[in-house]
Amino acid sequence: MDWIEKEKNLIVPVYKRKEVIFERGEGCYLYDIHGKRYLDLVSGIACVAIGHSHPEFVEKVYSQLKKLVQVSNLYYTIPQIILAEKLKKITGMDKFFFCNSGTEAVEASLKFARKATGKKKFVAFTNGFHGRTMGALSVTYKEKFRKPFEPLVQPVEFAKFNDASDLEKKVDENTAAVILELIQGEAGVYPASEEFVKTIFELKEEYGYLVIVDEVQTGFGRTGKWFAKEHYDVEPDIIAMAKAMGSGFPIGCSAVTEEVAEKLEKGDHGSTFGGNPLACAASIATIEIIEKYKLVENSEKMGKYFMERLGEMFSEVRGKGLMIGVKVPNAEEIVKKGLEQGVVLNATSEDNLRLVPPLIIRKEDIDLAVEVLAKILR
Ligand SMILES: Cc1ncc(COP(=O)(O)O)c(C=O)c1O
Secondary structure (H helix, E strand, O other), rough: OHHHHHHHHOOOHHHHHHHHEEEEEEEEEEOOOOOOEEEEEHHHHOOOOOEOOOOOOHHHHHHHHHHOOOOOOOOOOOHHHHHHHHHHHHOOOOOEEEEOOOOHHHHHHHHEEEHHHHHOOEEEEEOOOOOHHHHHHHOOHHHHHHHHOOOOOEEEEOOOOOOHHHHHHHHOOEEEEEEOOOHHHHHHHEEHHHHHHHHHHHHHHHOOOOOEEEEEOOOOOOOOOOHHHHHHOOOOEEEEEEEHHOOOOOEEEEOOOOHHHHHHOOOOOOOOOOOOOOHHHHHHHHHHHHHOOOOOHHHHHHHHHHHHHHOOOOEEEEEEEOOEEEOOOHHHHHHHHHOOOOOOOOOEEOHHHEOOOOOOHHHHHHHHHHHHHHHOOO
């Protein structure tokens, strides 16, 4: 059976896929339909934090699956409340809205910011990525993604990332929120400078806008802290999260302060699937496993080791924890050869690789990755 040929007649052509069909995963490794093993340095795009098919995750999700999957938000369910309690501890935020993906988390965050401030304008940043639905797309920088779908949500202004003086020109008293990734992920792993983040929060005091931090990619230990905001010592008004929240199981969340929550009323937003018991069980299990096996600490430690090893080979290595960007010659060629050699890599541009392995990665896996990269470059 030629599955790839068959797919061409069935799936809308919006994805550019690599020539491989994955069938199963275990820990940091994926297996294709021919049984070939690959070291996974992509994790389903920074999702599979605890590794593939973690036995404790499987058990906990299965146990919820047998009990109850979905009743909608017309009723109370306990896993949603337990998850909110856990999130409160690890984020320091007050109240939580559950959804199913990153773009939905951003969508909810934008709506909440407008409702809470009564203002309309959003300020986002060059090279930022926040998702593909109409609201999230409106604050996503890449014109190629936005242009065909205009008119989008307005007014939106883009300020230069890491340029405080440009930001000062773009924000005003009509600004509902500034939205940013503290470490830009889709752009290729570019951290915001501390000075820049400080200015965002200083100007917030002056103009009274909210700060939405998009931690969809940086959350849940990816950067060597539970959330990237801890690197900057800032407290946002709203945090959007998803990806690693369920270690691959679809779930997202917009976390808000009490001040924002106070302005929200019944009917302001909603989701049929959002916070369903199964997704919440997956997220609870993810958080418990991250805690139990100290994966935030492992992310910091292994991230340092990975960056050091990459620094022996490449002149530009950026990032924090296990969110790493590397400047390379011909990224697509390296990705192709990586697959041939059994390492799954991701190129974010012609000359950049983004490495976001599962947070359970060990030294020997990193050594294997480095060995394969060295071989490819030879
Ligand atoms: C920072 C950020 N925000 C939002 C999104 C959108 O998430 P999703 O693809 O789950 O809708 C992404 C996806 O890559 C992201 O990296």
